[in-house]
Amino acid sequence: MDDRILDIISSPSDLKLLTDEELALLANEIREEIITVTSETGGHVASSLGAVEIILAAHSLLDCPTDKLIFDVGHQAYAHKLVTGRQGMFDTLRCYGGVSGFPKPTESEYDVHPSGHASDSLSTALGLALARDLRGTHERIVAVIGDAALSGGMAFEALNHIGQAQSPMVIILNDNEMSISRNVGALMKHLGYMRASSQYRQTRDSVQEKLESSGWLGNAMANFGRNMKESMKQFVIPRSMIFEQLGILCTAPIDGHDIPLLRETLANVIDTDVPVLVHVVTKKGIGYGPAERSPEVFHGVSPFDIATGEVKKKPSKAPSYTSVFSKALVAEAANDDDIVAITAAMKDGTGLAEFAELYPDRFVDAGIAEEHAVGLASGLAVGGKKPVVAIYSTFLQRAFDQMIINNALPELNVVFAIDRAGIVGEDGPTHHGMFDIAYTRMIPHMKVLAPSNEAELTRSLRTALAMGGPFAIRYPRGEAEGVEIPSEPEPFELGKSRLVREGSDAAILAFGRMVGRAEEAARILAAEGIEARVVDMRWVKPLDADAIRKAAKLPLVVTVEGGVISGGAGEGVLGELARMRANVPAVTLGIDDAFVSQGKTDLLLRDLGLDGEGIAKSVKKALGR
Numbered sequence: 367m368d369d370r371i372l373d374i375i376s377s378p379s380d381l382k383l384l385t386d387e388e389l390a391l392l393a394n395e396i397r398e399e400i401i402t403v404t405s406e407t408g409g410h411v412a413s414s415l416g417a418v419e420i421i422l423a424a425h426s427l428l429d430c431p432t433d434k435l436i437f438d439v440g441h442q443a444y445a446h447k448l449v450t451g452r453q454g455m456f457d458t459l460r461c462y463g464g465v466s467g468f469p470k471p472t473e474s475e476y477d478v479h480p481s482g483h484a485s486d487s488l489s490t491a492l493g494l495a496l497a498r499d500l501r502g503t504h505e506r507i508v509a510v511i512g513d514a515a516l517s518g519g520m521a522f523e524a525l526n527h528i529g530q531a532q533s534p535m536v537i538i539l540n541d542n543e544m545s546i547s548r549n550v551g552a553l554m555k556h557l558g559y560m561r562a563s564s565q566y567r568q569t570r571d572s573v574q575e576k577l578e579s580s581g582w583l584g585n586a587m588a589n590f591g592r593n594m595k596e597s598m599k600q601f602v603i604p605r606s607m608i609f610e611q612l613g614i615l616c617t618a619p620i621d622g623h624d625i626p627l628l629r630e631t632l633a634n635v636i637d638t639d640v641p642v643l644v645h646v647v648t649k650k651g652i653g654y655g656p657a658e659r660s661p662e663v664f665h666g667v668s669p670f671d672i673a674t675g676e677v678k679k680k681p682s683k684a685p686s687y688t689s690v691f692s693k694a695l696v697a698e699a700a701n702d703d704d705i706v707a708i709t710a711a712m713k714d715g716t717g718l719a720e721f722a723e724l725y726p727d728r729f730v731d732a733g734i735a736e737e738h739a740v741g742l743a744s745g746l747a748v749g750g751k752k753p754v755v756a757i758y759s760t761f762l763q764r765a766f767d768q769m770i771i772n773n774a775l776p777e778l779n780v781v782f783a784i785d786r787a788g789i790v791g792e793d794g795p796t797h798h799g800m801f802d803i804a805y806t807r808m809i810p811h812m813k814v815l816a817p818s819n820e821a822e823l824t825r826s827l828r829t830a831l832a833m834g835g836p837f838a839i840r841y842p843r844g845e846a847e848g849v850e851i852p853s854e855p856e857p858f859e860l861g862k863s864r865l866v867r868e869g870s871d872a873a874i875l876a877f878g879r880m881v882g883r884a885e886e887a888a889r890i891l892a893a894e895g896i897e898a899r900v901v902d903m904r905w906v907k908p909l910d911a912d913a914i915r916k917a918a919k920l921p922l923v924v925t926v927e928g929g930v931i932s933g934g935a936g937e938g939v940l941g942e943l944a945r946m947r948a949n950v951p952a953v954t955l956g957i958d959d960a961f962v963s964q965g966k967t968d969l970l971l972r973d974l975g976l977d978g979e980g981i982a983k984s985v986k987k988a989l990g991r
């Protein structure tokens with residue numbers, strides 16, 4: 367590619383030298399770069415394509431990094447990365463050791479906070495604004511937030527505070543009517559109303575203009591037009607000004623792909639002395655046909671063929687855990703009318719699309735609102751239903767309190783289907799499901815299952831629905847193990863593990879996906895003359911005390927789990943050993959006290975010493991071999 371404007375942009379201040387036409391050319395180049403790179407790396411294509419002009423317009427007016435540009439979720443910020451000195455390494459996007467898919471302060475001084483989880487940008491923005499006010503300085507604070515992220519509880523709480531605090535800041539609402547799938551909720555309807563009424567206002571104003579300038583129609587008609595305008599104002603304003611009622615000035619919706627209009631509007635409000643919301647209407651995926659046509663697919667996409675938009679499928683030996691869960695839940699729901707499935711804006715990601723299709727009345731998309739989703743589940747359970755709440759491990763962190771107080775304390779029948787448990791890969795530290803073992807097992811009344819393969823997953827769901835009470839089932843992202851799935855899954859016995867392999871030199875007590883790795887370790891060890899017993903512990907809570915007692919009779923006990931060691935299942939085993947006064951050396955393997963970076967899951971597990979080789983090495987070290 368010759369003579370690209372992009373290649374001479376080393377910092378956002380370079381954008382100030384460009385005309386509107388040049389900025390529009392740059393937007394095209396950025397789109398081409400995003401599509402080229404993500405076709406190899408995968409990534410959040412549709413949201414990033416939709417936010418290019420917003421980012422260029424904002425950066426061309428702001429003086430970052432002194433001024434602050436904050437991104438909600440951060441999945442739309444690729445253009446920001448490209449104009450803040452990272453285009454040279456942009457082809458490493460989401461790769462091991464490469465550029466993060468989200469804003470990351472340790473990567474660039476232009477990245478304000480580690481984005482990844484939705485709806486937190488406004489709180490951060492207000493915090494920055496209050497800190498600025500206390501300092502007595504005048505930097506500009508701008509937050510970019512999507513229409514779906516704005517519906518999250520944290521964003522609502524922040525709006526409530528922003529309206530009261532009246533600290534100057536600009537909120538750019540990037541309204542594309544989409545979450546990952548179609549956006550939901552009353553706020554989304556309200557935004558639609560604002561868009562529609564603004565279109566109405568434009569038409570009405572232009573009609574009025576024509577009427578007023580037309581001698582042919584005469585004054586009487588013009589006055590009629592004016593009267594109509596006044597009466598419509600009363601109709602339009604009270605219903606559309608939710609933000610203004612909260613004390614936040616709000617612009618009429620504008621086209622978020624029109625750089626001159628964006629720049630003009632932002633220039634008008636950027637030196638505001640009150641909070642202002644700029645309502646920007648965009649199209650998710652704009653500039654790339656396949657992404658425009660299928661924004662859900664191109665929200666977060668694997669590598670794809672640019673010409674056709676077809677996702678490059680890796681050969682797989684097994685279905686994904688998510689799709690196994692999806693089918694198992696549909697099968698359970700066919701026999702039990704009380705089952706209700708709940709997602710927090712992740713219908714496709716959590717595999718609930720088929721359920722939603724088959725049982726629309728028993729499916730709830732709560733929006734990006736994990737706390738609410740879990741609270742709602744509790745209400746449904748009190749009302750006699752059996753809610754199954756499917757949420758990614760990392761996002762369920764948001765609903766920790768609701769799990770404890772609303773669900774576990776009253777011992778309600780709620781099943782938490784915790785998808786993306788453990789290392790998830792390219793999304794990196796904000797998305798790894800490292801904490802769910804710790805945060806579920808500490809909750810009284812909660813039972814926790816960690817299936818080690820797809821057959822175990824179907825049995826786990828059957829067990830949870832049959833046994834009742836608060837139940838968590840954790841399973842990982844990606845391909846399952848390729849074992850046969852029972853057509854009639856048999857429920858488990860409470861707190862009973864499964865012996866996978868016998869051995870007398872050490873016992874490896876493994877949880878979930880780590881069972882396969884432990885078996886691999888046992889094979890490596892066997893080749894060196896060390897016989898390790900491998901136990902699929904199945905239950906994180908209650909732990910199988912018998913299996914632990916038997917393990918304590920061997921020279922070494924090793925636990926392996928795909929989450930944090932601190933507070934994890936291994937520490938539960940240590941507790942059992944202590945209670946038994948067992949005098950046996952024990953090692954807990956898992957994720958040490960650190961966040962885990964991005965990259966291919968197998969690579970990250972290897973780094974963590976949680977592949978077969980790593981586990982075998984730890985066993986040998988502990989045995990002094």
Ligand SMILES: Cc1ncc(C[n+]2csc(CCOP(=O)(O)OP(=O)(O)O)c2C)c(N)n1
Nearest residue numbers: 413482483484512513514515544545546711
């Ligand atoms: C707490 C939390 N829940 C769920 C998600 C998953 N998620 C990422 S982006 C997204 C949709 C965002 O929609 P919107 O804010 O409108 O931005 P758009 O992608 O439309 O630009 C969701 C549900 C998340 N990142 N964080």
Ligand SMILES: CC(=O)[C@@H](O)[C@H](O)COP(=O)(O)O
Nearest residue numbers: 439441482666715786793843
């Ligand atoms: C930005 C975000 O939070 C989601 O889009 C997430 O990246 C989805 O992850 P999966 O690819 O595992 O569904």
Ligand SMILES: [Mg+2]
Nearest residue numbers: 512513514544
């Ligand atoms: Mg959106």
